Amino acid sequence: MSWITPEYLSQSRDYAPTVAIIFVCVFTTLVVLVRCYARIFSTKRFGLDDVLAVSSNVLYIAFVFLCVILIKEGSGRHIEYIQYVLTPDQVNLTEINDFAAHIIYTTALFVCRMSGLSFYHHLCDRHQRLLTVIKCAAVFLICAYLPQLFLLIFHCLPVTGLWPYAWQAESADFTCITWGAVYSVNSGLSLVCDVILFAIPVTMIRLLQVSLSRxxxxxxxxxxGVAVIIISIVRLYLVIVGQWADDGSWPYGPMLAIESAEIGGTLIALSVPALKPLFGSIFAKFTGTFHGSVKQSGTFNSTSRRTDGLPSSGNGRSFGSRGNIYENYGDLPAGWRGDTLQHERKTTDSSTDTRVGSGVGERVGFKKMDSNEDLLEDRELSHQGSASDFRVQVQKEFKFESNAIPLRPL
Known part of the structure; x- marks a missing residue:
């Protein structure tokens, strides 16, 4: 025991985890606030997914508060510091705070994941197979959360908030599962939940009828969410190290920082798509998509169209000379989903019949605009012939199929 010197006991790396925990919490809270602003003032829709996200953020703040307290109490110092420097009452207090913090942590992650499923449900509520997958995922998340919660609550019998070390007098009063066993199981379940949650958007993207680059x-x-999965793996590693290493408390501070990052990362990952109404032009540059002026009740593939599969002429006006109309083309690929398309029609004679298939020359300009009416992309097709021929021509130009996955606006 001669190696336990005052210098050794005074060693601390509390500062870095504390700063990281607070920084991630503040940044995440700002993202959630911007998300709420976008939903309330831009899309005029504050749904169940937003309510759950806000609830998760409130729990997250409570968890961060307890994390800072735990670090200040010395929970992240060397195990010898906890055993020989802290008083028995101080050790008991750290154990109770750890117990409360991880119940909040587990619940915050569960609520956050349910927020994500609610968002995915809204996004693709007309695709039955995806809805079935989302519902099954919700059942799994609930079934995973309950044993996580019960393992924490009933880690000792009789039930207590303490988690006594072998050298504590209280250890004789309780029969407990080891800290590492409980946290390893919970971390493993959490990792599986993250994989399931973020596999859903992978499936959604795979089903979209767009080019590989888009x-x-x-x-x-x-x-x-891939970053969240990596964070979850790191947390599992730190839990294993913390249980079976000789100095098990030394990785505790970094583990709290990783847990904070896991909640914050999940909230941010699930909030990014909701920011699109505020940063549409930026999103369009990265995704090749823009949600545009979609009706409140519309979907990405919603449309008012003619029975021949082409856009209706809207107001019924004829265009003997050059003119512009705005209308939705419902079967465009996800890159053009729900956007307002500008059609430029120009006749070659004095005929007032400008219907497709009438034999009148026609140029149709497909334009994608951002929220500032700046042009992001345009394409122009020239046509003389039947409506079915034009439909095939449009499908070839945009490389899509008419049964593309129906999605709602973000």
């Missing part, structure tokens, strides 16, 4: 771009918005 799928890759879209993944930058919908798939930041």
């Amino acid at each position: 799928k890759i771009k879209l993944s930058f918005v919908l798939l930041p």
Whole structure:
């Protein structure tokens, strides 16, 4: 025991985890606040997913508060510091705070994941197979949360908030599962939940009828959850180290920072798509998509169209000379989903019949605009012939199929 010197006992790395925990919490809270602003003032829709996200953020703040207290109490110092420097009452207090913090942590993650499922449900509520997957995922998350919660509550019998070390007098009064066993099981379940949650947008992107390059771009918005999975793996590693290492308390501070990052990362990953109404033009550059002026009740593939599969002429006006109309084309690929398309029609004679298939020359300009009416992309097709021929021509130009996955606006 001669190696336990005052210098050794005074060693601390509390500062870095504390700063990291607070920084991630503040940044996450700002993202959630911006999300709420976007939903309330831009899309005029504050749904169940937003309510759950806000609830999760409140729990997250409570967890961060307890994390800072635990670090200040010395929970992240050397195990000898906890055993020989802290008083028995102080050790008991750290154990109770750890118990409360991880019940909040587990609940915050569960609520956050349910928020994500609610968002995915809204996004693809007309695709039955995806809805079935989302419902099954919800059942799994609930079934995973309950044993996580019960393992924490009933880690000792009789039930207590303490988690006594072998050298504590209280250890004789309780029969307990080891800290590492409980946290390893919970961390493993948490990792599986993260994989299931963020596998759903992978499936959604795979089903979209768009080019590979656009799928890759879209993944930058919908798939930041990959980082959360990596964080979850790191947490599992730190839990294992903390239980079976000789100095088990030394990794505790970094583990709290990783747990904070896991909640914050999940909230941010699930909030990024909701920011699109505020940063539409930026999103369009990364994803090749823009949600545009979609009706409140519309979907990404919603439309008012003619029975021949082409856009209706809207107001019924004829265009003997050059003119512009705005209308939705419902079967465009996800890159153009729900956007307002500008059609430029120009006749070659004095005929007032400008219907497709009438034999009148026609140029149709497909334009994608951002929220500032700046042009992001345009394409122009020239046509003379039947409506079915034009439909095939449009499908070839945009490389899509008419049964593309129906999605709602973000």
